[in-house]
Amino acid sequence: MNNPKKPLMLVLSSPSGAGKTTLSKKIQQSDNSFEISVSHTTRKPRPNEVDGLDYHFVTKKNFELLLNQNAFYEHAEIFGNYYGTSKSSINQITQKNNNVLFDIDWQGSQQLSKFKQLNLVKVFILPPNKEELEKRLIARNQDDKEAIKRRMLAYSKDVVHQIDYDYVLVNDNVDDCFNKLKKIISKHLQI
Ligand SMILES: Nc1nc2c(ncn2[C@@H]2O[C@H](COP(=O)(O)OP(=O)(O)OP(=O)(O)O)[C@@H](O)[C@H]2O)c(=O)[nH]1
Ligand SMILES: [Mg+2]
Incomplete structure (x- = not known):
């Protein structure tokens, strides 16, 4: 008999740069029943990003069509x-009875919460503090000064939404945070 359990849908959100992309990749590597939901985005791909793997990169026109x-x-x-989570990406994962991992923001999390089934x-993942976050954003060398400034401004607006989440973890040390996340996952996989 197939596994009758509903797939676990794990949502990870955080202010920019708190490390959720790293954490989601670690989860996927450690447990192959989890697949990361590949979102659609109108953002331009970064040099290290692969279409269909990191995101489905689409034009604004195509996004609006969808x-x-x-x-x-x-x-x-x-x-x-x-940015958006397509129904077809999720169906592809759940048809295989796999669990889904979402790397999405609070707005997406709020919208998914409406699907009670x-x-x-x-x-919600928090950086240890604001200063550390700024250091990380500079160190990952991915954004120009303006973008970093924008991301830091968004920080205060993002963190207020932590109250809508089931768990809040501080990512002080990525391995510690990952272990806490694994405990949360195993608790919910048992239910
Ligand atoms: N609502 C929603 N948010 C998404 C989706 N895909 C990605 N995001 C969020 O969009 C934000 C920007 O993601 P990216 O453009 O990949 O940039 P990034 O440098 O990885 O951003 P951070 O992970 O926040 O540091 C992140 O907070 C993602 O979690 C989606 O399908 N829906
Ligand atoms: Mg990210």
Whole structure:
């Protein structure tokens, strides 16, 4: 008999640079029943990013077309670009009875919460403090000064949404945070 359990839908959100992308990749590597939901975005790919793997990179026109076709479970505009979780990406994962990992913002998490039939577990990741976050954003060398300034401004607005999450973890040390996350996952996988 197939596993009758509903797939676990683990949502990770955080202010920019708190490390959720790293954490989601670690989860996927340690437990192959988890697949990361590949979002659609109108943002330009970064040199290390692969279309279809990191994101489905689409034009604004195509995104709007999909939106009109009701193709998304949720979508949001972040730093001037659109991001969205397509129903077909999620169906592909759940058809295999796999669990889903979402690296999405609070707006997406809020929209997914409306689908009461989903087995959602929402985790908000915090950086140790604001100064550390700025250091990380500079160290990862991915954004120019303006973008870092924008991300730091967004920080205060993002953190207020932690109250809507089931768990809040501080990512002081990535291995410690990962271990805490693994405990949360195993607790919910047993239910
Ligand atoms: N609502 C929603 N948010 C998304 C989706 N995909 C990605 N995001 C969020 O969009 C924000 C920007 O993501 P990216 O453009 O990849 O940039 P990043 O440098 O990885 O950003 P951070 O992970 O926040 O540091 C992040 O907070 C993601 O979690 C989506 O499908 N829906
Ligand atoms: Mg990220």
